[in-house]
Amino acid sequence: MTTHQTIPSADFVARREAGENWHAQMPDDKAMLRAARDLTKDIAEARANIYWPDMLGSTLVGYATLIGAILVDNGWLALALGLVSALTLYRALLFIHEISHLHRDALPGFRSAWNLLVGIPMLMPSFMYENVHTLHHKRTQYGTIEDPEYLPLALMKPWSLPVFVLVALLAPVALLFRCAILLPLGLIVPPIRRLTWERFSALAINPDFRRRPAEGEFRSRVIRLEIGSFIWAWALIASVFVWGWRPLLITLAVVSLTAVLNQLRTLVAHLWENEGEAMTVTAQFLDSVNVPPPGLVAEIWAPVGLRYHALHHLMPSMPYHALPEAHRRLKRELGAGSTYDGANHAGMAVLVARIARSTMRPRG
Template identity: 65%
Template sequence: MTAMDKTMSGGVSRDVPTRPALAATPDDSAMLRAAVDLTRDLGKAKPSIYWPDFLGSAALGYAGLAVAITTSQGWLVVLGGLVAAVTLYRAASFIHELTHIRNGSLRGFRLAWNMLVGIPLLIPSFMYEGVHTQHHAKTRYGTVDDPEYLPLALMKPWTLPLFIVAALLAPVALIVRFAVLTPLGVLIPALRREIVARYSALTINPAYRRRPPEGELKRRWAWQETGAFFWALALIASVPLFGWRPLLTGVAIFSAVAVLNQLRTLVAHLWENEGEPMTVTGQYLDSVNVPPPAPLAGLWAPVGLRYHALHHLLPSMPYHSLGEAHRRLTAHLGAGSTYQRSNHAGMLPLVARIARSTMRVG
């Protein structure tokens, strides 16, 4: 029994035959070499793409939020809410880029993202930086030490709806995290250690424990958490000043953002690893690309996330270069290659595949 088995033994069955173990997949050296050789000129992040995309998404999102809060017409409330959810989701998704971009390549972008989106949505980047990169570590991916992995395809059927429904509670949980737990942690050091370990990372693995930050991350953590604390207090204080509608509307929209992201997370991988360390090719085959012509993938997997499997091959590749990298690799490696095996048609077939796998577990 693996470490992941022990952690998730209440939800994973070992009596059901599964696909050949991904952990035993040998590396496809031709694919790995091509991924590097064919994309050497694509690795530079372009501020001329990042900034307009991020700022435009944030502006549209807050405009939609303002409409949803202030209008009295029901259809405009719904329209504003939908626009806000989709575009704020896109703006928030740039947190993923923050963890991978090279230092100095996008000066000021981290600060702007935190001030405009991270702190207002109570997801400051310290919650992801220093955590997400562990998901890419060869010795951690798919194991109990991976903060972003659960063997969902091998778990009981009830875990899938629970996985999605839990995201609905994210806005309230984050308000409590910053408005209540942050000041309590200052007063109670033992509680602070627990807060850092268990409630300071955007993860899906309940067994993951975060280490205290060090160096530059520790300094960024301090000011970002302070900002989130004051913003959470301001949200609570807004109720007696402006009534419940602004806060509840914002919570509803952010819940929609969280559910969108959770659905995207559900189909970012096949979740078929049983807890063993994997080869890079095994990680790739357990991950998902949803390339064109899938019409809606750009909405539910924005900022390059539709190429999640390719991202695991080239984690430092800027999001705007992933489409071209995919086209080059597809043309070079051809049909029937290992590379093609991680391409899928869309969200619904992937959800159905994972659901069928859980049904076999029963």
């Protein structure tokens, strides 16, 4: 086993405990970055025989159990089916993350199929993450005001954490309003069209983020997906006049649960300790979170490889099915006490408690 730099050092830990921003001073652990590159070259290809069955199976189970929850009369059984639907549709939905990283020639047809089966029906087509999430991975933008997916939650007020999670309950109603009302209004009123695109077309948590206009082939794809989302949104609204309120309300409740699950996962995807400075790759890695085995619960709340979120920041293009093996190789090569070990955490409860404690720390 080779010797690798161990970060954070006692100096950086002391700075963090004192409430100082240590990210800007964090040097890159070049040995770790080199190991991540060299040890995983043979597993870096997206495998269609894993992606397709996983996405299609999750989608099928999600919709089947949703229909069951709508049709059954037994309240407890309906609740159980709704929970299974939320969990499996949540897994299916999170393939939007993989789509944002897939090379355009990888998995032909996968993005289109996902949009037809998941993105449009859940009113979250892939363009809401494409050309947005990759900004979060830019070396000079991560953790800054230009990062659409970063808020310094650990440095905010304690009440901001429950608000951050609970606001996700409103996501399905907001998405329905966006697709059914704002999209057609935008065709008539240009300022509304601009506002809808800049502020409400991206799955972002940074309120200061403004999306740039879509161009070229991407713009054409956006238009097609927006038309599909508009038609589906009004089909959902019209369903009330055919089948009553129950199917729509149960569907909205299931999507609300998936949104809350995703928001909880987002809450513990990072330590959220950066104050806006540009960071090295190693600093970004240590501000991100792995929740590796042996625990199994993380595979439920962080599926499709997202339990290895810190590792994903080292290798953004690594397919989700390869991350467990990549983690094992790096863990074995770098050893306990290495920089790599610094991003591995025990679970959601530990991480929420850590962030909550940080919000209560006095600041100058």
